[in-house]
Amino acid sequence: MFNFNPEKIRKDFACLSKDQKKAPIYFDNACMTLKPNAVTEAIISYYNDHPSCHNRAAHEFGEVTTKKVHQAREQIDKYINCRPGESIVFTKNTTESINMIANMIDFKKGDVVLTTDLEHNSNMLPWQFLNIKKSVTFVQMPIAPDTEEFDLQEFQNILSKGKVKLVSIFHTSNITGIQLPIKEITKLAHENGAMVLLDAAQAIPHHQVDVQELDIDFMAFSLHKAYGPTGMGVMYAKEQYLNSWVPFFVGGEGITDTTYDSCTLSQAPEKFEVGLQNYAGIIGSGAAIKWLSKINLKKAHAHLIKLNEQLSEGLSSFDGLKLIGPSQAKNRSGIVNFSTGNRNPAEVCLMLSKMEKIMTRSGVHCGHSWFHKYDLMPTLRVSLAFYNTEAEVEIFLRKMRDLIK
Numbered sequence: 360m361f362n363f364n365p366e367k368i369r370k371d372f373a374c375l376s377k378d379q380k381k382a383p384i385y386f387d388n389a390c391m392t393l394k395p396n397a398v399t400e401a402i403i404s405y406y407n408d409h410p411s412c413h414n415r416a417a418h419e420f421g422e423v424t425t426k427k428v429h430q431a432r433e434q435i436d437k438y439i440n441c442r443p444g445e446s447i448v449f450t451k452n453t454t455e456s457i458n459m460i461a462n463m464i465d466f467k468k469g470d471v472v473l474t475t476d477l478e479h480n481s482n483m484l485p486w487q488f489l490n491i492k493k494s495v496t497f498v499q500m501p502i503a504p505d506t507e508e509f510d511l512q513e514f515q516n517i518l519s520k521g522k523v524k525l526v527s528i529f530h531t532s533n534i535t536g537i538q539l540p541i542k543e544i545t546k547l548a549h550e551n552g553a554m555v556l557l558d559a560a561q562a563i564p565h566h567q568v569d570v571q572e573l574d575i576d577f578m579a580f581s582l583h584k585a586y587g588p589t590g591m592g593v594m595y596a597k598e599q600y601l602n603s604w605v606p607f608f609v610g611g612e613g614i615t616d617t618t619y620d621s622c623t624l625s626q627a628p629e630k631f632e633v634g635l636q637n638y639a640g641i642i643g644s645g646a647a648i649k650w651l652s653k654i655n656l657k658k659a660h661a662h663l664i665k666l667n668e669q670l671s672e673g674l675s676s677f678d679g680l681k682l683i684g685p686s687q688a689k690n691r692s693g694i695v696n697f698s699t700g701n702r703n704p705a706e707v708c709l710m711l712s713k714m715e716k717i718m719t720r721s722g723v724h725c726g727h728s729w730f731h732k733y734d735l736m737p738t739l740r741v742s743l744a745f746y747n748t749e750a751e752v753e754i755f756l757r758k759m760r761d762l763i764k
C-alpha cells in the first residue's frame with residue numbers, strides 16, 4: 360500500500376514549513392538537499408553548548424564533543440553496514456574522498472583504472488592526473504545518452520583484457536539518473552582481480568547502500584546531498600586498507616608521537632582525519648543519517664519515482680524538449696534532465712527562480728567531457744528529494760509551458 364506522506368516530511372524543514380506561498384520549490388537536490396531541523400539544531404548546539412575539539416581536550420566541552428563525534432561516526436557506520444573493525448573517515452566531500460583513495464592505492468605504471476565515460480568530474484580528474492603523474496592507464500566504458508542498461512558483457516570484455524587494478528564507478532548518475540548493477544559489477548571486478556571504488560554521491564540520499572552486501576572495497580559520498588551539513592563527506596575503505604595505508608594528508612591528530620625524522624601514526628580512522636575537524640559538521644552529519652534512518656526508504660523512493668513519472672510525462676508533451684537517459688522514469692531515480700529546445704537552459708533556470716522561486720540547475724552538470732563526446736548542448740535538470748510534492752511538479756510544468764511557448 361503506497362502511503363508515503365511528503366507533507367509530514369516538509370514539517371521537518373524550516374524553509375518548507377512556512378506559508379506555502381513563500382516556500383520555495385527546491386528541485387536542485389542532486390547538488391545539495393535542504394537540511395532538516397534536527398541537523399541545524401545539532402550544529403547550533405555544538406557552537407552554543409560545547410564548541411571544542413574532540414579526543415585531546417580533557418575538559419567538559421571536549422568530553423561532550425568527543426562523545427558526539429563518536430556517536431555520529433557510529434550512526435554512519437551502522438547505516439552503511441560496516442563490518443566490525445571498519446569505520447568511516449570524515450572528509451569534506453565525495454571529491455576529497457576519491458582523491459584520497461586515488462593517492463593512497465599503490466598504483467604502478469601500466470595499471471589500469473576503469474570508469475565509465477559518464478562519471479562526474481570528481482571521479483574522472485583524479486584518474487586523469489594519475490595517468491599524467493604515474494602513467495596509470497585510464498579507460499572509460501561508454502554509456503551513451505540513451506543507454507537503458509549497463510552492458511555487463513562489455514564490462515567483462517574490458518576486464519578480461521587484464522591489468523585493471525581498480526574499477527571506480529558511480530552508483531546513480533547525476534546526469535542521466537541511470538543506476539548501475541553494483542553487486543554484479545563488483546563480482547565481475549573481483550573475479551578479474553580488480554578492486555572497486557563506489558561513487559555513492561547520488562545513491563546515499565535515496566537508498567540504503569550496504570557495503571557488505573555489495574562487497575565494494577571503497578566508497579565515497581557527500582553528506583550535503585543526503586540532508587546533512589555543507590562541506591561534509593565520507594570515505595569508506597575495507598579494514599585491510601584502513602590499517603595498511605599511509606595517509607595522504609599528514610599532521611596533528613593523525614599521530615601519537617613524533618621525532619624530527621619519524622612518527623607513530625594513530626589508528627584508523629583518526630590517522631586520516633588530520634588537523635582540527637569540522638566538529639559541528641560531523642555531529643550534524645550524524646543527525647542527518649539518524650533522520651534518514653527513520654524514513655521508510657522504499658516508500659520514499661517510490662514517491663520520487665511517481666514524481667519523476669509525472670514530470671517526464673508532462674515534459675514529453677512539450678515540443679522541442681528532449682529528456683536524456685533511460686526512457687522510463689523508474690530507471691532515472693530522482694533525475695529529470697532535458698534539453699530546452701531553442702530556449703537557453705540558463706535563462707529558463709533564472710526565470711523559474713526569479714518568477715516562481717523554482718530552483719533547478721542548468722549546464723553540463725560536471726560532465727563536460729561526456730557532453731563534448733556526445734555533442735550535447737547544456738540541459739536543465741530537475742533533481743528530486745523526499746519533500747517534493749505533486750503540487751510542486753504541477754506548478755513547475757505550468758510555468759515551463761508559459762516559458763517555452
Ligand SMILES: Cc1ncc(COP(=O)(O)O)c(C=O)c1O
Binds near residue numbers: 481482581
Ligand atoms: C555522482 C557524483 N559524484 C561526485 C560528486 C561530487 O560531489 P561533491 O561536490 O560533494 O564532492 C557529485 C556531485 O554532484 C556527483 O553527483
